[in-house]
Amino acid sequence: MLTWKDIINYSVKGNPLPDKRVEKTEEEWRELLTPEQFRITRNKGTEAPHSGALCSSHEAGKYSCICCETPLFDSTIKFNSGTGWPSFTQPINENAIKYHKDTSFGMVRVEVMCNTCDAHLGHVFPDGPEPSGLRYCINSESMKIVKERVSDEQ
Numbered sequence: 001m002l003t004w005k006d007i008i009n010y011s012v013k014g015n016p017l018p019d020k021r022v023e024k025t026e027e028e029w030r031e032l033l034t035p036e037q038f039r040i041t042r043n044k045g046t047e048a049p050h051s052g053a054l055c056s057s058h059e060a061g062k063y064s065c066i067c068c069e070t071p072l073f074d075s076t077i078k079f080n081s082g083t084g085w086p087s088f089t090q091p092i093n094e095n096a097i098k099y100h101k102d103t104s105f106g107m108v109r110v111e112v113m114c115n116t117c118d119a120h121l122g123h124v125f126p127d128g129p130e131p132s133g134l135r136y137c138i139n140s141e142s143m144k145i146v147k148e149r150v151s152d153e154q
């Protein structure tokens with residue numbers, strides 16, 4: 001399980017290697033994404049709180065990157081943070097996410113990105129629930145939910 005210490009180590013010393021890389025030009029991303037998805041994932045935007053479609057979703061499934069479809073989070077580690085953005089306590093795999101120290105807007109925060117395609121996802125904070133103590137605060141527009149198939153539920 002990742003803790004805040006691991007996150008800081010990744011943001012300072014370098015991130016884990018992803019299973020694969022997806023790289024596209026700005027034009028290719030523009031064709032693939034809606035303008036809002038492009039603004040958030042490729043230009044580090046933020047959606048308005050409580051606006052995202054996935055914020056209050058509690059459907060079982062995996063949350064995948066909207067850009068490259070790599071699974072990022074699982075619905076079982078989603079929690080209601082009350083912030084207005086989908087919130088998780090852990091990534092689905094340790095190498096699914098990359099971390100970057102973000103000093104924009106006069107704050108020091110840790111930005112989280114898709115480790116496969118560098119899509120901006122949101123930020124991670126050390127004020128989440130135990131046991132990890134982490135709160136991944138993620139834009140709905142950065143993800144899509146891939147619902148679990150019925151045959152997997154036995």
Ligand SMILES: [Zn+2]
Pocket residue numbers: 065066067068069070114115116117118119
């Ligand atoms: Zn991605």
